Amino acid sequence: MTHVRILVRHGGAWDDGRRKYEGGVLKGIVVPKEITHKDLQSELYDLAEVDPTKFDIKIRCIYEIKGEKEAPPFELSNDRDLKFYILSENPLEVPLYLSFEPTSNRSMKVLNKDYNSVSGSNQVQNLNPHPPIGMDTLDENEVDISEVQVGLCDNMIGTNSAIWESYESYHSKDDTFTWESVEMYNELFDIPEQRDAPTKDAKEKIKKYVKVHSCSLEFLNRDHRQAKSWVVGELIKSKFKGPGRIYKPRDIIEDMRQDYGINMSYEKAWRARENAYERVRGSPEESYNLLRRYGEAVKFTNPGTIFHMELEDDRFFKYLFMAVGACVRGFLNCIRPVIVMDETFLKNKYRGQLIVAVCLDGNNQIYPLAFGVVDRETDDSIQWFLEKLKGAIGEVSNLGFVTDQKTCFAKGISSVFPSAFHGLCVQHLSQNLHDKYKNDTVATLFYNASRTYRESTFVEAWRHLLAFPNDSGKYLNDVGIARWSRVHYPGRRYNMMTTNIAESMNSILKEPRDLPIASFLENVRALLQHLDKEEVVNLQTKECTCKEFQAEQLPCSHAIAAARDRNINVYSLCANYYTNECLLAAYAEAVYPVRNQADWKTSEDYVHMTVLPPKVVKRVGLPKKKRIPSVGEAPKLHKCGR
Secondary structure, three states: OOEEEEEEEEEEEEOOOOOOEEEEEEEEEEEEOOOOHHHHHHHHHHHHOOOOOOEEEEEEEOOOEOOEOOOOOEEOOOHHHHHHHHOOOOHHHOOEEEEEEEOOOOOOOOOOOOOOOOOOOOOOOOOOOOOOOOOOOOOOOOOOOOOOOOOOOOOOOOOOOOOEEEOOEEEOOOOOEEEOOEEEOOOOEEEEOOOOOOOOOOEEEEOOOOOOOOOOOOOOOOOOOOOOHHHHHHHHHHHHOOOOOOOOHHHHHHHHHHHHOOOOOHHHHHHHHHHHHHHHHOOHHHHHHHHHHHHHHHHHHOOOOEEEEEEEOOOEEEEEEEEOHHHHHHHHHHOOOEEEEEEEEOOOOOOOEEEEEEEEOOOOOEEEEEEEEEOOOOHHHHHHHHHHHHHHHOOOOOOEEEEOOOHHHHHHHHHHOOOOEEEEOHHHHHHHHHHHHOOHHHHHHHHHHHHOOOHHHHHHHHHHHHHOOOOHHHHHHHHOHHHOOOOOOOOOOOOOOOOHHHHHHHHHOOOHHHOOHHHHHHHHHHHHHOOOOOOOEEOOOOEEOOOHHHHHOOOOHHHHHHHHHOOOOHHHHOOHHHOHHHHHHHOOOOOOOOOOHHHOOOOOOOOOOOOOOOOOOOOOOOOOOOOOOOOOOOOOOOOOOO
């Protein structure tokens, strides 16, 4: 099916001469060449976001005709006109112009709205017969009153000379309060003019009154007040509970259309989303104002907590450091003295960088120690964070750090912790080697040399690295062998050779990093309070809600913890298959040799019979001797390193 591209302009109006289309927005659609006039109308109604039951659409275009300066617009009113337009030489150069008219002259309904009133006044609503459009043309607190058009139903004005006054209050851009008064007479209307420079004596006379009404109060148009963004925000705020919830303005527009039957602009949906964010998660600006009070609350409920905040010009937030007292005491008493540091970015309104300092506990699980928020990752910000960290943990013997290759970490650690050992993340260093020299063999040799515990294994790998002509060995030597080799590390790195645990902590905080800073810190504190999931263990039936206990018939970590809490022997919870007795019994009996074929012994009831090879159909080609890999099993590629 062949398609054609068409430019469409809507939201504007034709000038008095019906020759020029003014205002509006320009859009584009792609339709089949065989499209009918009815289907095209449906497409254009959707594009302009206009209710087809309320308004009729007029589709026009302008052709340039030689010898005629101002040819009238060409109206597409049926399939024949549409076919002529589509089969023209290049429809893309002739845009379509849309205008909308009410489908019929409906009787207008008077709305019971509470307008501001003065003594002896009756109200008549000021209306403009514009179709609803998808984009807001005015600010929420502004109304265009440059053109006043007054219409009344047949029985609203009597034949006598009684005066009806209508007024409505508007907020202008300079926060002034203006009034619009309309005095309506039976035959002659005198309306005080309220425009850029209103005066009391300025009058505009309307000499003709048309009783037929083209506007409707059944729905709102662009000159009517609509629900403000905070109202929409109140309706949708329940969808933002919990960090990480993604709710786009387009989704808000669609939900409001489906749930409440109203159209709204993208800008208003955006403002509504921001309003809902603020209601549920707090204002980003107010969040910074709460930090000092929040820090005092954390220190009060968690004795020993270190909470520091650095301000710029005594007013503006600059740095923050937080280390919960329980984590500090646990590190000093029970954790291996190796601190892994990494940084990542915050995603809230004012951005910034998050610095994490974590360790590994005796079960090789992540143990958070301290968190920092800085404006940028610079020498000064890292130095400030490390100074606060030293104030929290003091002097620790055999202390070690593991970071990436950024110089700001090296400078800060050597300055604040001069006696500490500083190792580099071998994963980052390996990636840098690969990017620099484009050689997988070099990365493999470096991996083996960095992780080995034996001096002999290191020497062998290091000899091969120095043999490569690409200076990779010189590069690693300049970095410092003691900073990446486990054998030459002056202290103990244990099994912390990379910064993966710090990056894992950053990943855990991926969704909270969207929150305002006070809410983010509260999520961090809650994470420290409840680091792992809860599971329920039944030691009698040997079951756990994690399902591992009953599936493996071997105690899971939760069952082991529960057994130790109840002083129950963990081995008694294992299935019999895992016991030493069962293991030894499985291999207790010997497998004897059958000796040579001449010495084979058989039973007395053995009867010899001839057995032939199986019947097979010989396949074409050479017989395959290699196994066909299973789905997802990729063959290994071996590449020469020379």
